[in-house]
């Protein structure tokens with residue numbers, strides 16, 4: 001598997017080739033890599049960077065900075081919401097309470113991602129897991145462990161807050177519980 | 181409500197299509213479907229185009245397809261239900277006909293995936309779920325979501341990776357008999373086992389490929405269908421349900437709950453007993469985007485008891501001549517999975533099966549005149565279960 005930098009280098013090299021070809025031949029048409037069929041290479045670029053409002057769940061992110069993971073809970077029906085949400089559709093209200101997750105749970109399932117999205121290629125192969133927390137709701141996030149071969153459904157796990165490197169933003173992770 | 185029947189079918193070859201644009205691909209299927217039905221563009225009163233899109237350049241696929249196919253100014257819409265967009269298109273077209281708003285409608289499913297690179301597709305399709313809480317932070321991939329079902333299933337029932345591989349072997353076998361399929365070669369269990377991991381425990385050969393393709397069906401009212409054909413294929417019943425966006429909001433990873441609910445709805449309309457469901461159908465199409473998905477589909481449709489789906493695959497009971505033949509066209513796994521074309525392709529295949537138009541090697545024995553399609557969008561996000569029938573009024577008590 002090529003690294004992110006290698007792929008970027010290959011893509012840029014290819015784009016330069018197309019630009020040159022367009023200049024020389026007058027058209028951005030290249031042969032398909034497998035069949036040789038003529039392919040027009042889009043001249044326009046579109047970059048997406050989504051701007052996502054988090055005002056109503058800001059407490060969650062404030063919590064991460066303090067090393068805490070919060071869920072919301074409906075005070076009327078006792079329903080936990082994770083990921084946290086500011087609205088309770090069950091009672092048509094927005095009076096949810098913020099509660100810190102105790103952080104102990106049981107692993108339900110997991111996978112290890114080998115073929116990663118381009119925007120994740122700079123991380124080592126990672127385990128994504130789903131755990132049922134003792135409060136009764138599930139959390140999906142990365143599971144970090146020094147012993148990946150010991151990861152099994154049913155094992156006890158705990159929730160921790162760490163910075164995601166190399167970017168440095170706070171995120172939450174599952175880890176195997178240390179036997180007490 | 182009136183009845184709706186499929187009276188014309190069309191299907192492009194599935195695979196990489198570097199020689200065709202989205203609308204050119206759609207036209208391949210539309211032309212065949214119109215000719216098969218013996219109608220022209222002027223007879224079509226409503227057009228529904230299923231297209232998930234994103235990887236292809238056209239933002240408004242329904243109008244682009246409509247213009248190219250000579251269907252303008254027929255009323256139209258584009259529908260999205262991820263990988264079940266084709267079944268959603270069929271539902272919209274059938275509902276238009278059943279309600280009397282149209283006498284003849286056209287449902288098209290088309291996807292032009294290879295307008296983007298594999299890298300771009302992986303980047304985009306991982307967002308199919310709950311973008312912020314699954315992809316943005318944790319980089320899930322499409323195989324990754326289903327891999328978590330595979331892990332849970334294998335752990336619970338002690339199924340092995342070889343058991344999943346049996347599904348790939350079967351579907352490649354039938355694809356090798358289907359000239360419209362993406363893959364034309366048979367494979368062995370060993371081929372699957374030595375392919376590299378994509379998202380553990382799923383390997384490359386457990387996954388459906390990135391495919392371009394289109395399929396189309398002409399849907400007609402009872403009165404119109406009887407004028408157009410001697411063998412209308414009735415859209416006898418359909419069940420629809422939706423799962424949570426975020427996988428972590430689900431109770432278990434052994435079953436796709438919306439698929440169970442959709443099947444229950446459809447079975448109820450026909451009086452089919454769930455625990456015996458396989459006895460009612462001559463043939464089935466199920467959503468095998470990954471091998472594990474086909475195994476779970478057997479159980480969700482009631483073809484076999486919980487925890488026994490992998491044994492059904494391992495024992496070859498879903499080949500022609502077995503308990504119930506499944507995916508005799510190669511399935512998504514080997515026929516290919518051009519996202520929104522898949523649901524319509526299932527309808528085309530089951531129409532051909534019920535009309536007995538397939539070569540003998542992959543033609544099911546048609547004795548009951550009933551067939552079922554199970555089409556899932558995303559990872560258990562959308563579920564459509566459709567029952568096709570030779571008999572308009574079939575009902576069991």
Ligand SMILES: [Zn+2]
Pocket residue numbers: 074075076077088089090091092093
């Ligand atoms: Zn409430």
